[in-house]
Amino acid sequence: MVDTDIPSGAAAGTPGGPVGRRSAPVKASKRAWATAASGRTAALLVSPTLLVLTVVVLYPTVMAFKESLYGTKGLDPKTGFISDTEPFVGLQNYADIFGEAGDRFWNAFWNTTFFTVVTVGLETLIGVSMALIMHKAFSGRALIRASILIPWAVPTAISGLLWRWIFNSDGIANALIGRQVLWTTEGFHAKVAVIIAEVWKTSPFIGLLVLAGLQVIPKEVYEAARLDGAGPLAQFWRITLPLVKPALLVAVLFRCLDALRMFDLPYLLIGAQKNSVETLSMLAQNEASNVRFGPAAAYAVLLFLYVFLIALGFVRLLGTDLVGDVGGPKAKRKNKLRRTAVSGGAEASA
Amino acid sequence: MTATVKWRTWLLYLGVASVVAYCLAPFYWMLVSSLRSTSDIFDTSLLPTSVSFENYRAVFSPSQGFGRALLNSLIVSGTTTVLALLLATFTAYAMARLNFRFKRLILTLIIATSMFPVVSIVVPLLKLFTDIGWINTYQAMIVPSMSFVLPLAVWNLTTFFKQMPDELEEAAMIDGCTRGQAFRKVIIPIAAPGIFTTAIIAFIAAWNEFLIALSMTNRPSIQTAPVAISKFTGATQFDVPFGSQMAAGVLVTVPLVIMVLIFQRRIVAGLTAGAAK
Numbered sequence: 001m002v003d004t005d006i007p008s009g010a011a012a013g014t015p016g017g018p019v020g021r022r023s024a025p026v027k028a029s030k031r032a033w034a035t036a037a038s039g040r041t042a043a044l045l046v047s048p049t050l051l052v053l054t055v056v057v058l059y060p061t062v063m064a065f066k067e068s069l070y071g072t073k074g075l076d077p078k079t080g081f082i083s084d085t086e087p088f089v090g091l092q093n094y095a096d097i098f099g100e101a102g103d104r105f106w107n108a109f110w111n112t113t114f115f116t117v118v119t120v121g122l123e124t125l126i127g128v129s130m131a132l133i134m135h136k137a138f139s140g141r142a143l144i145r146a147s148i149l150i151p152w153a154v155p156t157a158i159s160g161l162l163w164r165w166i167f168n169s170d171g172i173a174n175a176l177i178g179r180q181v182l183w184t185t186e187g188f189h190a191k192v193a194v195i196i197a198e199v200w201k202t203s204p205f206i207g208l209l210v211l212a213g214l215q216v217i218p219k220e221v222y223e224a225a226r227l228d229g230a231g232p233l234a235q236f237w238r239i240t241l242p243l244v245k246p247a248l249l250v251a252v253l254f255r256c257l258d259a260l261r262m263f264d265l266p267y268l269l270i271g272a273q274k275n276s277v278e279t280l281s282m283l284a285q286n287e288a289s290n291v292r293f294g295p296a297a298a299y300a301v302l303l304f305l306y307v308f309l310i311a312l313g314f315v316r317l318l319g320t321d322l323v324g325d326v327g328g329p330k331a332k333r334k335n336k337l338r339r340t341a342v343s344g345g346a347e348a349s350a
Numbered sequence: 351m352t353a354t355v356k357w358r359t360w361l362l363y364l365g366v367a368s369v370v371a372y373c374l375a376p377f378y379w380m381l382v383s384s385l386r387s388t389s390d391i392f393d394t395s396l397l398p399t400s401v402s403f404e405n406y407r408a409v410f411s412p413s414q415g416f417g418r419a420l421l422n423s424l425i426v427s428g429t430t431t432v433l434a435l436l437l438a439t440f441t442a443y444a445m446a447r448l449n450f451r452f453k454r455l456i457l458t459l460i461i462a463t464s465m466f467p468v469v470s471i472v473v474p475l476l477k478l479f480t481d482i483g484w485i486n487t488y489q490a491m492i493v494p495s496m497s498f499v500l501p502l503a504v505w506n507l508t509t510f511f512k513q514m515p516d517e518l519e520e521a522a523m524i525d526g527c528t529r530g531q532a533f534r535k536v537i538i539p540i541a542a543p544g545i546f547t548t549a550i551i552a553f554i555a556a557w558n559e560f561l562i563a564l565s566m567t568n569r570p571s572i573q574t575a576p577v578a579i580s581k582f583t584g585a586t587q588f589d590v591p592f593g594s595q596m597a598a599g600v601l602v603t604v605p606l607v608i609m610v611l612i613f614q615r616r617i618v619a620g621l622t623a624g625a626a627k
Binding site: 038039041042043045046048049050052053055056057060061063064067126129130133134136137140142143144145146147148149150151152153154155156157158159160161162163165166168170171172175200204205208209211212257260261263264267268280281284285288289293296297300301303304307311 | 362363365366372374383392394437438440441444445449450451456460462465466467469470472493496497500501529554558560561565576595602603609611614617621622
């Protein structure tokens with residue numbers, strides 16, 4: 001089934017041009033031919049990864065759920081004996097969060113939510129601005145790309161310590177604003193400190209992803225808009241933003257899921273068991289390190305469900321898969337939708 | 351007309367300068383602070399008044415055990431990277447080249463696992479590892495780290511393999527190679543830069559890990575560098591040794607920064623893989 005012209009395409013080595021056009025039918029016929037035999041090969045190649053992920057992710061997750069149904073070792077209130085094993089308590093650990101003991105959970109829940117919303121919002125603003133500057137800048141692009149990777153490369157734990165030094169009562173932050181703020185003590189300023197540090201570290205990531213999205217927008221679109229008399233602002237709102245939206249949404253999704261599990265930064269910048277900054281990850285880790293595995297597991301499961309729901313919501317919003325595979329029926333439907341949306345928009349503006 | 355163009359160019363330069371300053375200023379402050387002596391550590395001048403390597407000497411004083419921590423970090427993140435890459439290369443090849451049922455579902459699942467909150471894996475594993483006596487071992491840090499490094503590697507490599515033209519292996523297979531041989535002799539050498547980039551990104555992810563390393567260890571001799579630095583002790587209990595923390599921070603970050611500077615183009619390509627279609 002393979003035509004003789006394929007080696008010439010391979011010899012050319014570079015994709016695009018005539019090779020790109022020719023490869024489409026070859027691909028289609030190869031698919032039909034490959035399926036039966038490649039199924040077994042694929043199973044062989046994929047199963048080790050699946051096995052490892054089952055052991056390190058799936059099994060612990062199931063175990064966390066089971067663990068969350070058990071209480072802590074210690075005095076059994078009914079019998080008065082000290083039990084060596086953890087008693088089965090059913091959904092008690094979950095019910096507890098609605099009782100008096102739940103205050104710490106809800107505080108952590110709102111902290112997590114607050115940090116996620118505020119940091120991702122700020123990061124999006126700063127990241128998009130960075131991407132626009134990088135996209136326009138021709139001189140100094142290498143410098144900017146190198147420097148933008150620095151915050152990303154600094155370990156979060158180190159950045160936590162660095163910002164604790166910056167926000168020290170005698171540190172540079174107070175020297176710059178000319179006031180004495182005790183940033184790392186309990187209070188709203190502690191939240192601000194965490195947000196500033198987090199935004200610094202992660203905005204460049206959004207900037208990079210958005211820049212990648214900007215670079216695939218064809219120049220002709222802007223030229224056409226300019227001919228039609230669209231100013232820079234109109235160009236941004238009507239062309240740049242809609243076209244860069246898929247890349248931006250993916251970036252925002254990643255950042256949201258990452259912010260929801262925030263741990264290192266508040267833990268090192270402010271400290272453990274501080275109400276103002278305790279996140280769900282910190283709460284679960286703290287309970288687990290105090291051998292209260294039952295409640296810890298319950299918090300971990302709830303955080304997992306929270307992350308899962310947000311991810312699900314985003315996938316619905318994106319209307320597509322993140323995998324971006326070889327264009328199944330889903331992708332086609334999406335394209336159609338986009339086309340109708342575009343034509344609808346054109347009609348509306350006309 | 352030319353005035354506006356000039357004005358715009360200046361504005362752009364200003365934008366570039368502010369982005370660079372934004373990214374580098376805190377890092378620069380870490381560097382400057384690490385070079386101050388203990389007596390002028392609270393100095394807020396932008397240049398160190400007198401360069402002192404006192405903090406760097408303090409970092410390597412035997413009481414901090416920092417050299418050992420660096421070695422631990424290297425062992426944990428190195429092993430994690432090698433294992434993840436070994437598994438991910440095969441899986442990613444299958445994802446990029448073979449057609450099989452549930453491919454999309456499997457790839458989505460693999461990527462989804464990297465979104466899991468690490469703490470929901472750490473809590474049950476902490477209990478398990480306590481029971482089987484794995485606390486304070488390397489494997490107690492390597493195994494959970496695989497949960498986020500492996501999906502990352504699979505995704506990156508899948509994108510790299512997809513970018514390579516199909517014709518490469520087809521030509522090799524026409525010339526009589528089996529698929530396995532084509533993979534080993536044609537794909538791997540050509541994909542080497544992509545594999546290398548993935549290795550760097552995976553290594554950085556594993557190197558920067560904190561929560562697992564913190565939870566799974568309590569003995570200083572097994573702690574990784576980030577955990578060790580966070581537990582540095584000063585002259586007194588209440589004296590936070592900022593100087594040596596900054597110096598150690600510089601030492602931990604500089605290898606990454608150098609890698610990033612050398613391979614910036616590739617790393618950016620790897621990080622944005624899959625995001626922009």
